[in-house]
Amino acid sequence: xxxxxxxxxxxxxxxxxxxxxxxxxxxxxxxxxxxxxxxxxxxxxxxxxxxxxxxxxxxxxxxxxxxxxxxxxxxxxxxxxxxxxxxxxxxxxxxxxxxxxxxxxxxxxxxxxxxxxxxxxxxxxxxxxxxxxxxxxxxxxxxxxxxxxxxxxxxxxxxxxxxxxxxxxxxxxxxxxxxxxxxxxxxxxxxxxxxxxxxxxxxxxxxxxxxxxxxxxxxxxxxxxxxxxxxxxxxxxxxxxxxxxxxxxxxxxxxxxxxxxxxxxxxxxxxxxxxxxxxxxxxxxxxxxxxxxxxxxx
Amino acid sequence: xxxxxxxxxxxxxxxxxxxxxxxxxxxxxxxxxxxxxxxxxxxxxxxxxxxxxxxxxxxxxxxxxxxxxxxxxxxxxxxxxxxxxxxxxxxxxxxxxxxxxxxxxxxxxxxxxxxxxxxxxxxxxxxxxxxxxxxxxxxxxxxxxxxxxxxxxxxxxxxxxxxxxxxxxxxxxxxxxxxxxxxxxxxxxxxxxxxxxxxxxxxxxxxxxxxxxxxxxxxxxxxxxxxxxxxxxxxxxxxxxx
Numbered sequence: 001x002x003x004x005x006x007x008x009x010x011x012x013x014x015x016x017x018x019x020x021x022x023x024x025x026x027x028x029x030x031x032x033x034x035x036x037x038x039x040x041x042x043x044x045x046x047x048x049x050x051x052x053x054x055x056x057x058x059x060x061x062x063x064x065x066x067x068x069x070x071x072x073x074x075x076x077x078x079x080x081x082x083x084x085x086x087x088x089x090x091x092x093x094x095x096x097x098x099x100x101x102x103x104x105x106x107x108x109x110x111x112x113x114x115x116x117x118x119x120x121x122x123x124x125x126x127x128x129x130x131x132x133x134x135x136x137x138x139x140x141x142x143x144x145x146x147x148x149x150x151x152x153x154x155x156x157x158x159x160x161x162x163x164x165x166x167x168x169x170x171x172x173x174x175x176x177x178x179x180x181x182x183x184x185x186x187x188x189x190x191x192x193x194x195x196x197x198x199x200x201x202x203x204x205x206x207x208x209x210x211x212x213x214x215x216x217x218x219x220x221x222x223x224x225x226x227x228x229x230x231x232x233x234x235x236x237x238x239x240x241x242x243x244x245x246x247x248x249x250x251x252x253x254x255x256x257x258x259x260x261x262x263x264x265x266x267x268x269x270x271x272x273x274x275x276x277x278x279x280x281x282x283x284x285x286x287x288x289x290x291x292x293x294x295x296x297x298x
Numbered sequence: 299x300x301x302x303x304x305x306x307x308x309x310x311x312x313x314x315x316x317x318x319x320x321x322x323x324x325x326x327x328x329x330x331x332x333x334x335x336x337x338x339x340x341x342x343x344x345x346x347x348x349x350x351x352x353x354x355x356x357x358x359x360x361x362x363x364x365x366x367x368x369x370x371x372x373x374x375x376x377x378x379x380x381x382x383x384x385x386x387x388x389x390x391x392x393x394x395x396x397x398x399x400x401x402x403x404x405x406x407x408x409x410x411x412x413x414x415x416x417x418x419x420x421x422x423x424x425x426x427x428x429x430x431x432x433x434x435x436x437x438x439x440x441x442x443x444x445x446x447x448x449x450x451x452x453x454x455x456x457x458x459x460x461x462x463x464x465x466x467x468x469x470x471x472x473x474x475x476x477x478x479x480x481x482x483x484x485x486x487x488x489x490x491x492x493x494x495x496x497x498x499x500x501x502x503x504x505x506x507x508x509x510x511x512x513x514x515x516x517x518x519x520x521x522x523x524x525x526x527x528x529x530x531x532x533x534x535x536x537x538x539x540x
Contacts (some may be wrong), residue, residue, distance in 0.1 A: 252410060252429050252447070255391060270390060271369045272350030285369070285388060287409060287428055290448065 001151045002176040003029025003164070004237045004256070005039075006267035008144035008244045008296050014263060019140030025266065026137070026147045026275035027129045032176075033149025036130045036162035038123025040172040040239055042298075043142040045118040049093040050154060051169075053100075054113040054121040057086045058159060070195035074102050084135050087113075087122050096169075103204050111160065111197075116170030118142075118241040123162040125237060143298040146239040147175035155200045165203050170241040175202040176254040176269055177233035185229060205230055209238065220293050223247050227291060235288075237267060245295035252290040259283040267298045319346040319354075326482050328356065336360035347502045350390065355383050358400065361363075375402040378419060391428075394421045397438050410447070413440045416457065422511040429466075432459045435476050441511035451478050451523075452488065460507045473525035479504050482518050492526045 005025040009015055018041065026037060046052055068079045068179075077094035092099070096115045114121035120142075122135045128149045132138070148163035155161050164172040179185075182234050186196060194207050208229060212222035219240060227250075235254040238245045246267055248256060259266045259274045261283045268274050274281035277283070288294050306474035315338075317327045319412070327345065335343065336359075345366040348354055352371040355364045358381035364376070369387040379398040388406035399414040414430065416438025423431075423440070430445035432440050435454035445463030452468070454476030464482035471488020478491075479500065487493075496518075504517035 251449075255409060270350055270371055271388070272352075272371055275347075275349035275369070285406075287407070290429065 001032050001153070001267045002174075003032035003149040003273070004174050004235060004267070005029060005147040005149075005269075005273055006145065006237045006239070006244050006246065006265075008265045008298060009263065010265070011263050012143075015143055016141050018140070018142050019136075019138045021264070021266075022140070022147065023132045023138050024276045025268055025273040026132055026149060028276075029149040029269055030128045032269055034127055035152055035157045036123065036125045036150040036159070037128035037148065038121070038162045038164055039137065039138045039140075039145050039147035040114065040119050040121045040176075041121055041142045041145040042118045042170070042241055045241060046091055047117075050091055051055075051093075051096045051115060051117060052120065053090045053096060053115050054119070055088045055090055055103075056111045056113050056123075056159060057088075057109060058111075059086070060109050062086075062088075062107075062110065064145050066204060067110075070106065071099065071102060074106070075099060084122070086124075087135060089120055096255060114166040114170075114172065115168075116241065119166070119170045119172060119239070121164060121166060121172065123148075123164065124159050125157055125162060144239060144244050146172055146174055146237050146244065148176075154178050155198065158198075160198050161200045163202060163237075165200070165206035167207045168214060169211050171206075171213065173202065173206040173209065173236055173238045175205060176235045176256075177249065179205060179230055179232035179234065181231040181244045187298070188229075189204045201232070205234070205236065219245055220295065221245060223293050236267070243295050243297050245293065246288050247293050248288050248290050250290050252287075256288050257285060258288060258294065259285050275297055313339060314344060315342070316344045316346060318346045319349060319351055324351050324354065327354065331355055331358060331360075331362065331364070335362045348387070352390070358383070361400070367416045369406070373402075375400075388425070389423075393423075394419070394438075397421060407444070413438060416440070420507075420510055426463065432457070432476070435459065438454065439507055439510075440491055441507050441513065443511070443513055445482065448485075449488070451476060451491075454478075458503060458507060460504055460511075460520070462508075462513060470513075470523050470525070472529055473523075475525070477503075478523040479520040480523060481515060481521075484521075484523070487523065490526050490529045491523050494522045494524050496520065496522050 077092045080091040083090045163174040166172045179201040182201035186205040233253040235248045336454045338384040342363045348368040350371040352372045356376040361380040364383045366385045371390040375383040376395045382401045384403040389404045389408045391409045393412045394402040395414045397419040399418045403422045407428045408423045410428045411430045413421040415434045417436045422438045424443040426444035427446045431446045431450040433452045434455040441460045448467040451470045455474040459478045461480040465484045467486045468488035470491030501517040
């Protein structure tokens with residue numbers, strides 16, 4: 001079991017309150033996912049050629065300013081770092097892939113959680129309320145976000161196995177359910193040069209969709225293709241810099257409720273995570289139908 | 299604000315009691331409903347701000363009238379016996395699951411597995427019901443004002459399901475003796491389910507259930523779906539191709 005939450009604000013003047021609206025949604029899904037939690041927030045984008053990398057150092061003590069000094073020497077560029085506990089957002093004009101390579105060699109204990117111009121990613125093990133407090137989720141600003149609370153059923157409880165999973169640029173996915181053929185998908189993708197970081201089933205779905213996006217599919221087409229490639233139970237919630245998308249498997253085994261008003265689209269596994277939202281009494285409420293793709297753009 | 303102590307010593311006026319789940323705990327509500335509702339003389343319990351809580355009025359065993367104002371989560375009125383439970387909102391998965399008797403009325407839509415395994419009583423859903431409505435029904439009656447999702451009435455053994463809208467895939471798959479009446483389109487029937495002619499007795503049943511549900515469709519518009527009973531006995535020659 002897991003909990004998923006998504007929130008897209010239609011009115012730009014509400015974007016300062018994105019985190020404040022979302023924290024009760026995430027905490028409301030604690031019983032569905034008490035062991036880990038995370039979210040991807042889509043902020044005001046940085047401009048070309050800038051990129052942001054969300055970094056995670058776990059329990060290590062890291063001197064982030066010396067990291068910036070070292071990476072500046074190795075890959076000259078202007079770097080900006082914003083530290084938030086054991087997470088940090090590194091912004092620069094250098095090639096993100098070069099930085100990922102440099103980190104793997106020189107700071108192997110630091111994980112790159114996301115890369116993009118809009119996405120910031122936080123995830124860790126622990127109760128959702130503690131994680132929300134640890135990284136000050138209440139203060140997050142942005143146009144939309146995708147979050148998850150995890151109750152692990154098929155792979156270990158570690159920060160790397162927590163959701164959201166990311167691949168490519170500005171793409172993330174959270175999952176409630178379990179896939180039955182992730183290894184098959186992985187064996188299909190690895191020969192194409194696609195590298196996996198964990199043995200988690202959701203990562204296979206995430207990398208599959210991102211591969212399809214790179215091959216030219218739009219997100220809906222990629223998801224449509226997923227129906228014949230991904231076997232198992234799923235409610236997937238995905239984010240790109242422009243879009244939030246939800247889809248459920250043919251048996252709709254895992255729940256989801258959507259609430260839509262003039263001001264927002266809010267999604268959660270259960271209504272109890274939506275009950276606190278403003279004007280919820282007048283929201284249009286519905287459950288996504290099986291294998292129907294619902295998406296909203298910012 | 300619920301006042302449980304007052305309810306235990308009812309006065310002439312105090313036959314209705316309110317619980318506000320934004321302040322009162324779900325456990326206090328269900329404890330009152332299980333232990334005290336019947337002997338307290340309270341005949342109506344009003345529940346406000348359910349806010350999607352699970353298992354509200356689950357396991358009732360007294361003829362209490364329960365009015366829930368708002369949306370509820372999993373298993374509302376599960377295992378209901380004798381009580382009449384109305385949800386003025388939507389219900390999460392497993393509404394009235396394993397109901398034994400009484401009446402459960404969902405004024406909005408119901409999520410998956412509404413009325414699953416119900417042995418008796420009446421479940422009314424004004425809106426749509428999601429997938430697996432009435433799965434393994436064992437004698438209860440279900441009336442859905444809207445449409446039902448796929449695999450509804452899967453392996454239903456006894457009871458009746460009236461669907462005023464449409465049904466999605468595999469309606470009545472592996473049915474036993476339960477009977478389905480559907481007014482709209484059926485995207486597909488499940489294995490061993492078949493359309494059968496409506497008799498006068500069928501029209502009477504539909505009219506009766508619609509009246510109980512407070513719905514006013516013409517029974518003549520409904521089609522009957524029941525089991526072809528070809529799965530009742532093992533056929534070695536069928537080679538598992540049904």
